[in-house]
Amino acid sequence: MTMKTSSLDAAMRDMAEAEVVDLFTAKGDCRGCGECCSRFLPMSYFDINRLVSYVREHGIEQRAPRGRAGDIDLTCPYLDDSCECMVYEARPEICRIYRCDKHLAGTMSAPAFMGSMRIADLRELQKVKVLL
Numbered sequence: 001m002t003m004k005t006s007s008l009d010a011a012m013r014d015m016a017e018a019e020v021v022d023l024f025t026a027k028g029d030c031r032g033c034g035e036c037c038s039r040f041l042p043m044s045y046f047d048i049n050r051l052v053s054y055v056r057e058h059g060i061e062q063r064a065p066r067g068r069a070g071d072i073d074l075t076c077p078y079l080d081d082s083c084e085c086m087v088y089e090a091r092p093e094i095c096r097i098y099r100c101d102k103h104l105a106g107t108m109s110a111p112a113f114m115g116s117m118r119i120a121d122l123r124e125l126q127k128v129k130v131l132l
Helices: 008-017 046-060 094-097 099-107 112-116 122-127
Strands: 041-043 118-121
Touching: 041 046, 046 112, 046 122, 118 122
Parallel strands: none
Antiparallel strands: 041 118
């Protein structure tokens, strides 16, 4: 998802108001569209440490932002050009439980562990020191 906007706050509001249009994960079978893969995710410290360690261990580089100059790219920087997850084995818990069919049907609820998470900008994770 790339949006032309004047501020990151406005882009985040636009993203929060956007509806999930495509239904690609019926019965949990992801088709790899990348529409649900966001740059900003609720993550636990365990998620962050696991992801940062995996990225460093495997030499994974973030994809360059998509779109034109001035656009704010809100998609996950760990999606390759084919919308495949480059960090699938170390993806955050929120990515592991998400299903757009449940989101679209209104049956997706916040996980019980959501209170221990904070919103992380995946583009900023490369600056994080691993705690484990």
